[in-house]
Amino acid sequence: MPPDAVRKYAQINHMVALLEPMMLDLAYQAPFAVARDAVNVAGTVASAARSGRARAYSAAEVEGAKDLVVVDVDGKRGRGASAIPLEELRGRLAELLRLAEKGAVVFRSETGRRGYLAARIAADSGIACGYLSGGTR
Numbered sequence: 001m002p003p004d005a006v007r008k009y010a011q012i013n014h015m016v017a018l019l020e021p022m023m024l025d026l027a028y029q030a031p032f033a034v035a036r037d038a039v040n041v042a043g044t045v046a047s048a049a050r051s052g053r054a055r056a057y058s059a060a061e062v063e064g065a066k067d068l069v070v071v072d073v074d075g076k077r078g079r080g081a082s083a084i085p086l087e088e089l090r091g092r093l094a095e096l097l098r099l100a101e102k103g104a105v106v107f108r109s110e111t112g113r114r115g116y117l118a119a120r121i122a123a124d125s126g127i128a129c130g131y132l133s134g135g136t137r
Contacts, residue, residue: 041113053120053123054116054119054130054131055129055130055131056130056133057106057131057132058134059132059134062106066103067103067104068103068104068106069082069103069105070082070105071084071099071107071118072084072108072109073089073107073108073115073117073118074086074110074114086117089122090121093122096122096127097125100122100127100128100129104128104130105122105127105129106130106132107122107130108131108135108136109135111135111137112131112132112135115131115132116131119131
């Protein structure tokens with residue numbers, strides 16, 4: 001295969017890898033697949049990251065950062081984090097706004113999913129925030 005064709009294939013494959021998975025109909029059937037299929041979740045998260053709706057922070061970025069405020073949305077306090085359960089987040093936005101005055105808010109959870117959802121809720125309320133990618137597990 002000529003080098004130009006390989007380059008073009010890589011470009012097309014890259015675009016499909018980032019944009020298409022969330023648009024694919026994977027013919028979900030309960031006995032054969034899970035409702036939150038990994039391909040759909042990955043496509044949705046990649047789309048949100050590319051559009052700027054949810055910033056993913058790595059553990060290395062969060063650890064020791066002075067300008068970030070960590071909030072645990074599983075409701076567990078620990079290692080300098082505030083705790084606001086995801087279910088209570090919308091009702092505690094005033095508290096969250098006070099925390100956001102100290103710096104960008106990074107939401108953490110065990111798997112990263114609840115942190116991602118919290119970041120989307122907070123961003124819709126105008127709070128500079130993100131989530132801990134991959135969670136704390």
